[in-house]
Amino acid sequence: MKKTKLQILTNGIIRENPVLVLVLGTCPTLAISTQAINGLGMGVSVLVVLTCSNIMISALKRIIPDTVRIPCYIVVIASFVTMVQLALKAYLPSLDKALGVYIPLIVVNCIILGRAEAFASKNSVIDSMLDGIGMGIGYTLTATVMACIRELLGSGTIFGHTVTAGTITPFTIMVMAPGGFFVFGCLIALVNKLTKGKAREKQQNKCLGCPGAAFCSQKVEEGGAEE
Amino acid sequence: MGFSKHLNGVHVNHSKNTAGLPIIPMPAPEKVYIPMSQHIGAPCTPVVKVGDAVKTGQIIGDSDARTSAPIHSSVSGTVEAITQGMTQAGKIDTIVVIKSDGKRELADTVVPPEINSFEEFVAAVRASGVVGLGGAGFPMGTKFNIKPGTVEYLIINGAECEPYITVDHAAMLEFTRDIIDGIRATMKWLQIPKCYIGIEGNKPDAIAKFNELLKGDESIKVHELRQIYPQGAERVIIYETTGRIVSYGMIPWNAGCIVANVTSMLKMSHYLKTGLPLVSKYITVDGDIVVHPQNVLVPIGTPIADVIDFCGGLKEEPGKIILGGPMMGRATPSDEYSVCKSNSAILCFSKAFSNQRKETACINCGRCVAACPMSLMPARISRAFKDKDVEALKELDVLYCMDCGSCAYVCPARKPLNFEFRQAKAMVMEASKK
Amino acid sequence: MAERHTNLIVASAPHVVSPANTASIMRDVLIALIPALAVSVYVFGIRALMLSVCCVVFCVFFEWLSRRIMKRSNTIGDLSAAVTGLILAFNLPVRLPFWMAAVGCLIAIVVVKQLFGGLGQNFANPAIVGRITLFIGFASPMANWTITSRMSQAILSAAEVDATTGATPLALSAAGLPVPTNMEMFLGLINGSMGEISAAALLLGGIYLIVRKVISPAIPVSFLATVAVLSLVFGLDPIFQLCAGGVMLGAIFMATDYVTSPITTTGRIIFGIGCGVFTMLIRVYASYPEGVSFAILLMNILTPHIDRLTRHKTFKPAEGGASK
């Protein structure tokens, strides 16, 4: 069944949300979601890199030889990441500082390589762009929502604006590592609940988006690599 | 002997209410229902016809199979029917129904056997119809049919570790001499140099009596067992008396031992002396609703209900009737079934007593681990069983479980652990067949 | 003809069971906690009782609610939620706002226990995790100690100097100030978390549990012994270290939680030693004054490995055949 353009765009927002359904890009999401602004910043950075690299890879898909496609994808992605990194450094130095090492790590963010391998290398430039935007929005929304929850509970603010701070003692553990894992787990459970378990089936089938699937020929565990 | 560690077990309330009571013979009932399969091995075929007159001790069923034991009439009278019916084991079996004439006349064949050789001894043991009377039901003639001189230890199991049951105790006090004679005959013909009589420490009078009669005999020793369940389990009593370990899939003979129940030994001894085969069984009748708990000598084939009536009946509607001890015995669905060779107790419990198990979640308390005489990890086996993880079950040695029920007894979550393990064992066997 | 019974109950052997069941075990734990609760009410006043009741009620309520939302059987009858509530209360300072205590109960019961499938399936002790999350999440209210006139002179005079801290004996010791006498420490005339102040009362409860065979002495003994030995190694007063902070409460009531501790005696001894070592390491070196709960949580996490390595060897001949 061929998807319409709109479906491609909205696919990534809920139904195949890269973070909550495909469980990709967990590391930066967990790490930077302590403040809503960081979540948004990270989300937009990923959105930009994802869309650009999707377009580029889709455009180059006939030129890139199959055997070395992964290194090529990496070079493309790394170039865009470097651009974003330099742009942030120049125009939003405080955000760059807050996101720190996680900006260069966008290179190994499984979402981007995963979409390159799973979608952009097989679809038209327009479709790939829409997919990139959709997935990027899905990622941005998730990172921002998660960051908002953690910031509200852990510091009593949202985007730095006081909400409950001062009236209710903030539960600071929410902005620490355990809070990150916990809120993430709860959000995934929420999506499971909303999609009545359909999301979970996709979570189990890790290979759907795992870039490792491209390299990996053997089963690491059950539910490891297929194809 | 080079062993110091004792096996684990559980402290069970002994509830030996009938201890010290004499064994009262029960008169022949109106009819006896004798199933043709009362032992492990091939079932017997009836050798009598409907309408035949039979006498007490006459063979009514026999088989040619190596592992089997003949079955004798327990009363004198006429064969009323030979039918297919349900037995207490929950199986359909041939049942010989004999209408008693009330006289219990002995058959002409009841004469002491003449024994001059090992072969004659084994034949006599087989002819006595004795099987493992502690509950196992393994034919004694088959057990003794080994190459003489290959066994180092004869172990007489007088542990009677199950609560309530006291018939072995009573028999040991009443027929001490006969038991010793049986042991000596066995040791002589099977060329066994050493014998241990294992008796649990809660029967000091029996221990004293044996010690008194065995004074000066170094080859037969009484071994006082600790008062902890299950000392009477075969692998446990072998280890506790000799320090030897019988592995899964092995029989005691592999470890140079033969184990016999004390009542089996007594019944065999009686046969050697009088020629009267196993036609009646000592049975403890007890439980919270029995009017007169006591030890009874019951003709085999007597319906359970008749035995209960003989003990004054029940105070209230029963919830459970258990054949055997409360730890390993079988709950019978109906009291119409008849008493078999391997039964040693009939325990009747009220509904309130019977409904005491409500399963909750395992809390990992470790009581089962501390209780298991085989040093298994019941909590983990239960988990692996729940996960249907055959590999883990095998690795956890579930096959070594001997179904003693210690784990389920102590479990505060009331999990039917040994029942699960029985199914787990079947799963492992099934998997290894493939 | 005798009366026939053909509808008897058929169930698998064994047909008798030991008297202890989950609820009776939990009831025993609750009973064992009473002396410590009494001391706490004596020292801190009636709010100690109120906070305890609050925690128990919230825990039981959350247990009931979460089971209901998950459409599962009601399990509040096994009293495990009540035990968690009371132990969690014992880990809180007496003036902690009720709503914060409720957050702790929510984490303990819902997040740590019911999310993992309920009683017996959690890998970390609910009360411990509840305490740690409160301790880190609400750092200053959780360190807001209360001084009452029934406490040791050392604490009262320290409080006069600096009325805001109301320091615990461990904090006094860390600051190099005079500490309460060992007798005062043992009896519990000190401040600290509500239920952990009185070593005497907790020991009384522990002895009750051991006598009733609810807990095996393996974990408390190895835990306390390790703390004592390491105190000597670090040149500290072992009695003080044993009575201060949450060691007694942890060793007797939290480390012994069946679900989250090893199942064999050897495993339990290793577990207790591990708890003792990490407790002392954190006390001596880390920035937190107290390490009992972190130590127990770490050992909870290590428990599957301990269990794996301390499995009983099946009773069978070494070479697989019959041994002679």
Added chain:
Amino acid sequence: MSAATVFYIVLSAIITNNYVLSKFLGICPFLGVSKKLDSAMGMSIAVIFVMVIATAVTWPIQTYLLTPNGIGYMQTIIFILVIAALVQMIEIFLKKYIPGLHKSLGIYLPLITTNCAILGVCVLNIDNGYGFLQSMLNSFGSGVGFLLAMFLFAGVRSKIETNDYPEAFKGVASTLVAASITSLCFLGFSGMLEKIFGM
């Protein structure tokens, strides 16, 4: 560099700044390969191996090639390519010369290229201004920290894998909650190393 500094760098990378549980690097394998202890350990050892080698290669590249030539901004591209090439080479090398090790680590190696902990440690070594030896120690410590987290979590998962979770929490969600509780206990050690080594 004193022995105390060596221990401090290694131990703080293992415990207080644990890559997985406090810096959230390498979460994918932490969640994906921790089901069984064997594979968790295999993966961890492969990670330590690659981390150390990757640092040994990237640190000199940055210090002697990129920085002097003013092309520090090429860091990301160069590093990821180097790591990818390195992993390939290690795999080929192992396959040819140490087949035994290849057999046990081989299947994990390809997955490591995109393990963000590797690139993360290389970049952080530069960002933190570590010297070569410090970088190597930090990489080794970080790898061992990853191993420790994997070891602890594999135990936890073996215990809880077949629990009766609520419907919505089956799968990854409950694993994350378990990770949350596991990461709690690492917080208890904060400040400890500074005090021990007087940093």
